[in-house]
Amino acid sequence: MFATMIRPLFKNKKFIVGISIFLFFLMLGILGPVLYRVSPTKMTWDYEQPPSAKYPLGTDTYGRDVLAQLLHGIRSSLYIGFLAAIISLSIGTVVGSLAAVKRGIVDDTLMAITNIVLTTPSILIAILIASYLRIRSMEVVAVILGLFQWPWFARAIRAQLMSVMSREYVYLSIMAGYSDMRLVIEDLLPTIATYAFMSFVLFINGGIMGEAGLSLIGLGPTRGISLGLMLQWAVLMEAVRRGLWWWFVPPGVAIVALTASLMVISTTMDEVFNPRLREE
Amino acid sequence: MNEVLMRIENAKAYYKLEKVSVRAVDGVSFEIFEDEVIGVVGESGCGKTTLSNLISMNILKPLTLVEGKVFMKIDGKFEEISSMSREEVKKKLWGKEITIVPQSAMNALMPTIRMAKYVEHLAQSHELNGKELLQKAEKRFEEVGLNPLWLKRYPFELSGGMRQRAVIAIATILNPKLLIADEPTSALDVVNQKVFLKVLMQLKRMGVVRSIIFITHDIATVRQIADRIIVMYAGKIVEISTMEKILQRPLHPYTKGLFNSVLTPEPEVRRRGISVIPGTPPNLINPPSGCRFHPRCPHVMEVCKEREPELREVEEGSKVACFLYSEERT
Amino acid sequence: MSRLVVENLTKIFTLGFFSRKRIEAVKNVSFEVKEGEIVSLVGESGSGKTTTAKMILRLIPPTSGRIIFEGKDIWKDLKDHESIKDFRRKVHAVFQDPFASYNPFYPVERTLWQAINLLEKKPSNKKEALELIKESLVRVGIDPKDVLGKYPHQISGGQKQRIMIARCWILRPFLIVADEPTSMIDASSRGGIIQLLEELRKEQGTSIIFITHDLGLAYYVSDNIFVMKDGEIVERGHPDKVVLEPTHEYSKVLVESIPKLYRKLEGL
Numbered sequence: 001m002f003a004t005m006i007r008p009l010f011k012n013k014k015f016i017v018g019i020s021i022f023l024f025f026l027m028l029g030i031l032g033p034v035l036y037r038v039s040p041t042k043m044t045w046d047y048e049q050p051p052s053a054k055y056p057l058g059t060d061t062y063g064r065d066v067l068a069q070l071l072h073g074i075r076s077s078l079y080i081g082f083l084a085a086i087i088s089l090s091i092g093t094v095v096g097s098l099a100a101v102k103r104g105i106v107d108d109t110l111m112a113i114t115n116i117v118l119t120t121p122s123i124l125i126a127i128l129i130a131s132y133l134r135i136r137s138m139e140v141v142a143v144i145l146g147l148f149q150w151p152w153f154a155r156a157i158r159a160q161l162m163s164v165m166s167r168e169y170v171y172l173s174i175m176a177g178y179s180d181m182r183l184v185i186e187d188l189l190p191t192i193a194t195y196a197f198m199s200f201v202l203f204i205n206g207g208i209m210g211e212a213g214l215s216l217i218g219l220g221p222t223r224g225i226s227l228g229l230m231l232q233w234a235v236l237m238e239a240v241r242r243g244l245w246w247w248f249v250p251p252g253v254a255i256v257a258l259t260a261s262l263m264v265i266s267t268t269m270d271e272v273f274n275p276r277l278r279e280e
Numbered sequence: 281m282n283e284v285l286m287r288i289e290n291a292k293a294y295y296k297l298e299k300v301s302v303r304a305v306d307g308v309s310f311e312i313f314e315d316e317v318i319g320v321v322g323e324s325g326c327g328k329t330t331l332s333n334l335i336s337m338n339i340l341k342p343l344t345l346v347e348g349k350v351f352m353k354i355d356g357k358f359e360e361i362s363s364m365s366r367e368e369v370k371k372k373l374w375g376k377e378i379t380i381v382p383q384s385a386m387n388a389l390m391p392t393i394r395m396a397k398y399v400e401h402l403a404q405s406h407e408l409n410g411k412e413l414l415q416k417a418e419k420r421f422e423e424v425g426l427n428p429l430w431l432k433r434y435p436f437e438l439s440g441g442m443r444q445r446a447v448i449a450i451a452t453i454l455n456p457k458l459l460i461a462d463e464p465t466s467a468l469d470v471v472n473q474k475v476f477l478k479v480l481m482q483l484k485r486m487g488v489v490r491s492i493i494f495i496t497h498d499i500a501t502v503r504q505i506a507d508r509i510i511v512m513y514a515g516k517i518v519e520i521s522t523m524e525k526i527l528q529r530p531l532h533p534y535t536k537g538l539f540n541s542v543l544t545p546e547p548e549v550r551r552r553g554i555s556v557i558p559g560t561p562p563n564l565i566n567p568p569s570g571c572r573f574h575p576r577c578p579h580v581m582e583v584c585k586e587r588e589p590e591l592r593e594v595e596e597g598s599k600v601a602c603f604l605y606s607e608e609r610t
Numbered sequence: 611m612s613r614l615v616v617e618n619l620t621k622i623f624t625l626g627f628f629s630r631k632r633i634e635a636v637k638n639v640s641f642e643v644k645e646g647e648i649v650s651l652v653g654e655s656g657s658g659k660t661t662t663a664k665m666i667l668r669l670i671p672p673t674s675g676r677i678i679f680e681g682k683d684i685w686k687d688l689k690d691h692e693s694i695k696d697f698r699r700k701v702h703a704v705f706q707d708p709f710a711s712y713n714p715f716y717p718v719e720r721t722l723w724q725a726i727n728l729l730e731k732k733p734s735n736k737k738e739a740l741e742l743i744k745e746s747l748v749r750v751g752i753d754p755k756d757v758l759g760k761y762p763h764q765i766s767g768g769q770k771q772r773i774m775i776a777r778c779w780i781l782r783p784f785l786i787v788a789d790e791p792t793s794m795i796d797a798s799s800r801g802g803i804i805q806l807l808e809e810l811r812k813e814q815g816t817s818i819i820f821i822t823h824d825l826g827l828a829y830y831v832s833d834n835i836f837v838m839k840d841g842e843i844v845e846r847g848h849p850d851k852v853v854l855e856p857t858h859e860y861s862k863v864l865v866e867s868i869p870k871l872y873r874k875l876e877g878l
Binding site for chain 3: 323324469470471473474477478481497498499500501503504505527537538539540541542543544545546547548549550554555556557558560561576
């Protein structure tokens, strides 16, 4: 069944383009730093050098290798994105399914909290929390971002589960003596799985964008290097005005390409993963 | 016999899709007389809704009239309405000559528009005096048992049964000759169904509408009001007959099966039992050869598989498309 | 012998957290189903008939009252997993919507495998089980190769409903709750479903509860009819009594307004 679900995806040209771009950057992030063994933070006297044989993408004001920064930056941005997505997905799934299964007062309370988080301007709260913390690791940034992405997902999961649980096939599985666990795994999860996966993709996207946003205003991770931090340095040193294109173009392109590929993946999945629209 | 109001000649209306055509109405000919109620029955997917679109000339892509003509008597002479442009149809036919009452009033009326607004629209599109028309609408509302003041209300403020009556009142303001009702009662409970049928017959008695086509899957309902009945199967007419005749002696094997599967709370039904037609209706992209009912027919003969039976008169007022009633049977 | 006894069954739904709203879906409903008997609960939507069915099927708990099946209160006396499983084996259902009865992620025979796994005496190997599945399909008039391996959207509504009955045929339950089993399928397939259910009764003495809005269907199939209105049973008895001499105002209007085939309604 799983294979028959996945196959139509790979017949979709848009999906193939999206997943190829994403996998390319994923590989860059995973293998790049291993293969290109140059420290992204080591300062040298070769500052603000345009691309050359020695520095394929040039250097920044402190003489740091831009290619090394880019490869490590992609790695960290993806790491933050994934981590934030896992956090959002977990909170959303737990809140949504608890509300749907328990109903009554649990549902009312959880949905009230969800609505509050949903309606607060999340980026402002994230800025507040981030500026309150003196030292911010990648993980802390991911948690801050993850804490504000889940509400709409929780609501969607709740709605989907509630509609699925009143379908006759769920009753028939219950009447076949299924345990709650088996019911969840066989009947409930598949219905929300595709939706959850699509949301996961969007959450990664949100994480990458969020990190870039926070970093750009100086509230990103205080250690390490990320695509957002690269941009922040470039902005601080007025790289744009001074025409140091090799410094700000690569991280910019990487962010745009990554987020665009994720958007394409999730929208094409939306098109393909509708059991009703699927033929034969 | 009354005079002919509308004549449909060998009409074929297909849904032309990218690769295939769905032959929803495939070679249908019949007449609608003045002053009659004609029922069209059949199961879902037999083409009866397409037939209603065809009669009302509501033909929108992908539905295409492939072949055949539709004539209607307008101001005493026959005009070929199937050759009219959509603009002409809207101006000359809809509302004035032909009107439709659809299955769900909720689909027909926008919930955010007061019902009086529809009357205004009607006046505008037919270049009539809005005020006069509104007065007419108020009178018509009273006639169908609704408070005329309710014209000022939004559709969602009325119950389902009242809404359906509001639709019929608005649809008949211009005294159209032909009223097409497509499953108008299937969304209503039995009490409101009865009220609706009553209103329908009252409008006909008052001469507001001349003839009614009642399209439904519910034979017991159409039986209450229809003079004649058309039975459709897989895009074709298999039998046309008067209501009384078809009840006493249905001719086509499909008609028999269909009528004998109707369950109503009557002792006759308990005595008669329920019949089963084996199999399922064919799809209309690749219908079976010959008679389209032959794979399910209990009386199937060789000729049924090869040739299509013609719809021909076998008794006075009864037409049937079946080789059991023709000389070709071997 | 009584197979199922329903005593003073009541279900109240409460909605909302801050402004509590009480909805009495089922009020003080009592009836009895004998062995091999077909009864019908007739009512419009909102009359509480489906809620009653769900309580009998042990899908939602009643607010008060008792449902006694084979001498045991199904909500109080069935405690351990085994006795509940035994109840599931003996009481089964066919639902209204053939499309919603199948999980679109699995092939249609999943529903039959579920039945096989529920059996007390399971077939000894997979091959025998498959034979049993095929036999059940043939029994309900379906060629196994037309449906095995297919997904729900690839087969017709009538076929889906027949497979549901094949599931009942494998289980051979004592009681089947049929919730509008024919209302969403075509007229020509309807008779077949009803006949199959009647055959189950004849062969195995299965009791059947029809949940329906269609008094015509109820009149045709049942030994006993219970007419429900706003959560209460307002009229009960033999079909002839209910249809030909109704006593309650509601059932009078109902019987009067239903269009008949062999006579015309009055006052049209």
